[in-house]
């Protein structure tokens with residue numbers, strides 16, 4: 001048993017004072033007792049929250065953060081020019097690099113307040129597309145990185161078959177992604193072995209990359225591979241992608257998907273940036289999670305999610321760090337609300353009347369993150385995984401209480417507010433630093449120096 005004592009904590013019954021929390025040896029919350037006194041040996045923190053999950057990440061992209069901010073020699077820079085840089089960078093990465101970068105990114109996620117991550121893992125093969133001796137080599141590297149850091153992992157091996165909706169072959173950097181269905185089944189089985197070697201909160205899901213990379217029949221086959229498991233896909237991120245799907249299928253991506261498939265709560269659709277009002281309402285009603293990555297979407301110039309319509313129709317959303325250009329709970333949620341404000345020229349767009357923006361955004365991320373990862377977490381109650389974060393924001397210390405804590409953290413603070421983090425009871429961030437930071441950061445610096453030398 002582990003014990004925590006929080007002066008203030010966010011419980012399913014709202015904010016409570018002097019809360020004692022016990023965590024069992026499996027990493028689940030055993031007991032939550034408000035109006036308590038600190039027992040001997042308890043970790044004492046001022047403000048304790050359920051920690052949210054990061055529902056979308058490609059960890060390898062952390063190593064190229066900041067390398068694609070120079071404008072190209074001609075024309076308009078876009079997602080597509082960024083993607084060319086990403087593909088070139090990708091070809092430099094060895095299995096050791098993939099593990100080293102993933103461990104560094106996972107560590108940063110925990111220091112930012114994410115207890116768990118859904119790793120949308122699409123790099124499977126050697127540069128040029130030849131499979132490793134073990135088809136699950138790189139899945140095993142992601143699992144090893146999760147093990148080094150103790151983050152909760154939902155591993156999402158990605159099915160990637162074509163270079164476009166017209167089924168053109170993969171080329172260049174894309175060759176590291178490709179599998180036919182038989183190869184993908186083998187990969188999933190190996191990924192399952194990797195997951196079995198990790199703690200009991202680890203999950204395996206399935207991720208068809210996008211409608212660009214996976215055609216109708218393959219999408220149907222992928223759906224049947226692990227019934228009930230988390231099922232994630234990129235959709236409607238960029239306008240040229242909408243046009244491509246419209247030309248091939250006669251419908252817009254979300255419209256087409258909802259007409260062809262029984263989209264339900266196991267689905268997490270990443271980005272959903274370009275939806276009509278009808279698509280927005282219809283998607284909201286399915287219970288699928290809209291996986292928003294506001295910092296990356298801003299960085300790549302994707303566009304702005306239709307938040308008010310989606311929320312009004314009862315939709316579930318969560319946040320992901322996607323390209324990992326910056327890893328931060330606070331800034332993702334702030335960017336989400338600010339993008340709505342800039343578009344609508346209004347304030348407090350996502351909360352209901354009289355509600356706090358910070359609380360609304362954080363509650364949404366907790367619910368959407370847990371659902372998307374298939375993770376029994378997101379709330380401070382007995383039986384749930386002990387995904388917990390303690391914050392002590394210097395910028396508003398003593399000034400705010402209750403929902404104001406979340407308004408303070410998300411709108412005036414950042415990662416430096418996070419003092420402690422537990423992933424399914426694994427207490428890996430203490431005093432604002434990951435307990436393995438020194439070794440993980442040293443390996444990352446060495447790997448990055450080598451990679452920069454190759455560029």
Ligand SMILES: [Zn+2]
Pocket residue numbers: 056058120234270322323
């Ligand atoms: Zn992505």
